[in-house]
Amino acid sequence: MFFFTIRRVIASVFVLLASSFLVFALCAASFDPLSKYYTQNPRPPESFFNNLREQLGLNDNFFVRYWRWLSGVVTGNFGETINGTPVSEQLPGRLMVTGRMILLAIIIAVILAVVVGVIGAVRQYKPSDYAFTFLAYLLIALPTFWFAAILKEFVAGGVNDVFGKQVLYTIGEETPGLSLYASGWELWSDRLGHLVLPTVSLALLSFAAWSRFQRSAMLDVLGSDYMRLARAKGLPYRRVVMKHGLRNALIPLTTVVALGIGTLFGGAVITEQVFVWHGMGEYLLQDGIGQNDINVVLGWLLVSAVFVVVFNLVADVLYAVLDPRIRLS
Amino acid sequence: MKFSKRGAALLATGIAGAMVLSACGGGSSSGGGGESGSSGQGRVVFGESTDFPENLFPYIAAGNATSVANLLIRVLPGPYVVEPDFSVKWDQDLLASEPELDTSGGGQVNTYVINPDAVWSDGTPITAEDFEFTWRANRSSDPADGGCASLLGTTGYEQIASVEAGDDDKTVTVTYSTPFSDWQSLFGNLLPAHLMDNEDPVALCDTITNGWPIADGIVGDISAGPWQIKKENIDVGGQIVVLTPNPEWWGEPTGLAQLVVQNIGNDPTTAVQGIQSGELGVIYPQPQLDLVDQIQGLEPNVSSDVTFGLSFEHLDFNTTYGPLSELAVRQAFTMALDRQEIVDQTVGQFSSDATVLENRIYFNNQPQYQDTAPDEYKTKNTALAKQTLEGAGWVLGSDGVYAKNGQRLTVQIDTTANNPLRQTTIEVMIPQLAEAGIEATFNANPDIFAGADKPTSLEAGGFQAAVFAWVGSPFRGATQSIYEQPQGDAIGQNYSRQGTQEIDDLFAQFQVEPDPDKQAELGNQIDALLWGQVATVPLYQKPTFIAYQSSISNVEDNSTQAGPLWNSETWTVQ
Numbered sequence: 001m002f003f004f005t006i007r008r009v010i011a012s013v014f015v016l017l018a019s020s021f022l023v024f025a026l027c028a029a030s031f032d033p034l035s036k037y038y039t040q041n042p043r044p045p046e047s048f049f050n051n052l053r054e055q056l057g058l059n060d061n062f063f064v065r066y067w068r069w070l071s072g073v074v075t076g077n078f079g080e081t082i083n084g085t086p087v088s089e090q091l092p093g094r095l096m097v098t099g100r101m102i103l104l105a106i107i108i109a110v111i112l113a114v115v116v117g118v119i120g121a122v123r124q125y126k127p128s129d130y131a132f133t134f135l136a137y138l139l140i141a142l143p144t145f146w147f148a149a150i151l152k153e154f155v156a157g158g159v160n161d162v163f164g165k166q167v168l169y170t171i172g173e174e175t176p177g178l179s180l181y182a183s184g185w186e187l188w189s190d191r192l193g194h195l196v197l198p199t200v201s202l203a204l205l206s207f208a209a210w211s212r213f214q215r216s217a218m219l220d221v222l223g224s225d226y227m228r229l230a231r232a233k234g235l236p237y238r239r240v241v242m243k244h245g246l247r248n249a250l251i252p253l254t255t256v257v258a259l260g261i262g263t264l265f266g267g268a269v270i271t272e273q274v275f276v277w278h279g280m281g282e283y284l285l286q287d288g289i290g291q292n293d294i295n296v297v298l299g300w301l302l303v304s305a306v307f308v309v310v311f312n313l314v315a316d317v318l319y320a321v322l323d324p325r326i327r328l329s
Numbered sequence: 330m331k332f333s334k335r336g337a338a339l340l341a342t343g344i345a346g347a348m349v350l351s352a353c354g355g356g357s358s359s360g361g362g363g364e365s366g367s368s369g370q371g372r373v374v375f376g377e378s379t380d381f382p383e384n385l386f387p388y389i390a391a392g393n394a395t396s397v398a399n400l401l402i403r404v405l406p407g408p409y410v411v412e413p414d415f416s417v418k419w420d421q422d423l424l425a426s427e428p429e430l431d432t433s434g435g436g437q438v439n440t441y442v443i444n445p446d447a448v449w450s451d452g453t454p455i456t457a458e459d460f461e462f463t464w465r466a467n468r469s470s471d472p473a474d475g476g477c478a479s480l481l482g483t484t485g486y487e488q489i490a491s492v493e494a495g496d497d498d499k500t501v502t503v504t505y506s507t508p509f510s511d512w513q514s515l516f517g518n519l520l521p522a523h524l525m526d527n528e529d530p531v532a533l534c535d536t537i538t539n540g541w542p543i544a545d546g547i548v549g550d551i552s553a554g555p556w557q558i559k560k561e562n563i564d565v566g567g568q569i570v571v572l573t574p575n576p577e578w579w580g581e582p583t584g585l586a587q588l589v590v591q592n593i594g595n596d597p598t599t600a601v602q603g604i605q606s607g608e609l610g611v612i613y614p615q616p617q618l619d620l621v622d623q624i625q626g627l628e629p630n631v632s633s634d635v636t637f638g639l640s641f642e643h644l645d646f647n648t649t650y651g652p653l654s655e656l657a658v659r660q661a662f663t664m665a666l667d668r669q670e671i672v673d674q675t676v677g678q679f680s681s682d683a684t685v686l687e688n689r690i691y692f693n694n695q696p697q698y699q700d701t702a703p704d705e706y707k708t709k710n711t712a713l714a715k716q717t718l719e720g721a722g723w724v725l726g727s728d729g730v731y732a733k734n735g736q737r738l739t740v741q742i743d744t745t746a747n748n749p750l751r752q753t754t755i756e757v758m759i760p761q762l763a764e765a766g767i768e769a770t771f772n773a774n775p776d777i778f779a780g781a782d783k784p785t786s787l788e789a790g791g792f793q794a795a796v797f798a799w800v801g802s803p804f805r806g807a808t809q810s811i812y813e814q815p816q817g818d819a820i821g822q823n824y825s826r827q828g829t830q831e832i833d834d835l836f837a838q839f840q841v842e843p844d845p846d847k848q849a850e851l852g853n854q855i856d857a858l859l860w861g862q863v864a865t866v867p868l869y870q871k872p873t874f875i876a877y878q879s880s881i882s883n884v885e886d887n888s889t890q891a892g893p894l895w896n897s898e899t900w901t902v903q
């Protein structure tokens with residue numbers, strides 16, 4: 001197991017290197033961080049452009065630039081944004097925002113997926129199964145931006161109308177500036193009110209696909225010989241399903257969820273955009289690509305890639321832990 | 330039973346987890362909020378649609394953002410205020426009297442008298458030293474000359490010979506080495522000398538280059554306006570800045586206790602839903618048709634207003650491109666256009682006030698504006714366009730397109746990618762041009778504003794015609810670099826690469842004419858000559874759109890660079 005992990009980590013480093021090189025090449029070829037100043041009227045003096053080119057290292061050869069970035073990253077220096085803020089100062093905050101949003105969503109989604117998946121499998125082709133199947137496919141089919149917009153328009157509006165005051169919020173993490181004059185329960189409930197809709201939107205969309213995995217895994221397990229044996233030994237049905245069935249049926253879901261977490265960290269891009277959370281997704285789109293900022297894009301890439309790699313690894317290791325038949329060596 | 334217990338545990342964990350998660354949300358610690366100062370009641374949230382700034386220092390690239398200008402407009406004032414009607418008025422809070430202009434002897438001397446009550450928010454009086462420092466900081470971008478290369482521009486400041494205290498340190502005398510007609514645009518954000526000045530130009534340049542990183546706020550939390558931005562009120566993670574009343578403000582107190590500027594991104598749905606739910610008080614998004622319709626559907630709870638601002642769309646011909654190097658072709662092209670139809674199909678959809686712009690130097694709503702367009706360009710005149718082409722030796726081919734010496738008259742019109750307004754503009758042009766035997770095509774060019782190393786950029790000249798906008802100010806001297814003759818590779822911003830000595834000479838006078846009436850006359854003369862060359866064709870001014878809760882009073886759009894927060898100290902909320 002240990003050597004397996006080491007081997008995977010080393011392989012991942014090469015994957016990271018290759019991907020960062022490719023993305024760096026793409027960005028260097030297409031980004032022009034000076035472009036917004038050419039059409040500024042009055043136009044900045046030539047010395048301004050020369051200075052900025054020098055400062056951003058645009059005069060150097062591509063390989064020199066990449067090497068400079070890479071050697072910086074090794075020492076924890078992700079470079080600066082084109083406006084001079086160190087990227088390493090911006091990343092943790094962004095990561096926290098996205099992390100906060102998806103962590104709760106994943107917990108809810110997993111619980112829901114397992115419950116719904118198991119019920120669907122145990123009561124296969126019963127009305128409840130059809131109902132959950134319908135719901136799952138509906139959610140899978142809904143585009144994120146549309147679902148989120150519907151939540152904002154109808155759920156937020158409806159709930160607020162019912163309570164006669166603002167309970168659910170659609171913008172940001174808290175009412176802006178609230179922490180300047182409020183504390184305690186007021187602040188907490190406000191933050192909770194801001195957290196609900198993005199979480200629900202992410203959770204329901206992830207849950208939909210995961211519940212299908214869980215259902216089919218559970219169906220496989222329910223039909224297996226050892227389940228029949230357990231029943232034949234006289235164990236109660238619920239115990240057989242929960243202990244012998246569910247535990248085995250969780251294995252495929254573990255992999256799917258672990259992979260999903262990795263990619264979600266790369267940015268619940270659309271959800272962040274719709275609910276104006278300033279997380280990783282927005283960082284890539286607005287600060288990175290929008291500003292033609294190569295260090296931001298690379299910083300985002302590195303963090304996201306690390307998460308994907310780490311959770312891939314977690315998936316593999318968990319697989320071995322959950323299924324004693326698998327030995328990693 | 331066992332199961333439900335577990336369920337309850339899960340539920341409890343979930344709720345506790347949610348609480349923990351929401352509690353670890355960023356945000357500054359409490360304290361130091363709206364309670365300071367006696368002035369103001371209530372709070373208004375302004376939804377900022379442009380990027381959250383990384384730096385608040387307005388004179389460098391990192392602080393060159395609309396969001397910074399909006400934040401600073403009532404924090405670091407200057408001697409002049411640009412009103413919503415584009416007129417320029419002296420700031421009656423900062424100054425004690427109207428600045429004087431002395432042009433005797435062909436020189437230019439301006440005298441400013443600072444309000445005796447004017448102080449910085451730390452109690453230090455605002456004096457001539459602050460004017461002198463603001464000039465010295467912006468004077469030169471050449472380090473050999475003691476300047477700083479990080480500066481975004483030195484226009485105007487470089488023409489000042491000295492800034493000195495007059496009879497007392499509240500009187501400022503600004504002497505120019507060469508006259509500068511747009512002198513009212515200078516000292517736009519007055520800088521605090523007592524916090525930033527350094528005798529050593531290199532150290533000063535370091536201070537400028539470093540600017541005011543957003544996480545640190547403005548140096549010393551300084552303010553000279555009704556609002557103050559305190560470091561503790563900046564939430565970088567949440568992209569929120571809370572403006573509070575400046576306790577040392579000597580003018581009319583602010584109507585609000587807090588003005589919250591929250592970055593909401595440029596998604597129109599967010600802005601609409603935010604104002605509908607009451608989370609946002611005032612929004613200033615880029616106008617789009619469905620957005621304007623939706624907001625207008627929220628009346629009477631929400632009020633809104635469309636205004637036409639200081640940026641204008643225009644068509645640029647590349648006069649180094651074969652057919653377009655001929656004046657007759659450019660003339661025919663312009664005659665074939667029905668610009669009224671273009672306006673009707675684009676900005677006319679937002680407001681019935683939209684009109685065709687007939688001047689490149691001045692805007693429709695400026696007092697200096699004159700319609701300088703010759704009659705043949707005022708309405709679509711396909712017959713005259715064809716006649717002009719035929720007069721220049723072009724022959725109508727069997728495919729309905731003119732040709733000369735085997736070259737067909739085709740023009741590809743470039744514009745920015747993903748801009749529906751510009752795309753519509755060009756799509757309306759294409760059939761109009763086809764009627765006159767000119768084959769035009771649309772091209773979304775992602776590199777249009779890139780540097781000269783991208784072959785299809787405006788800079789490199791690898792385009793045939795282009796539709797884009799110039800963002801201006803009421804101070805029109807800046808337009809010189811757009812219309813001046815190119816000097817070899819140094820084209821300035823003259824992407825059409827066309828000009829005449831006559832225009833250059835008039836521009837030289839335009840820059841140094843301090844008398845506003847004479848300057849306006851020169852400006853309109855220049856524009857009439859530009860019509861003679863038709864290297865660029867003005868189309869229309871772009872609209873700006875403001876919407877606000879009807880419970881907020883005194884909100885008024887200012888579509889100039891002053892922006893929507895220009896009078897935010899007068900806002901009140903019921």
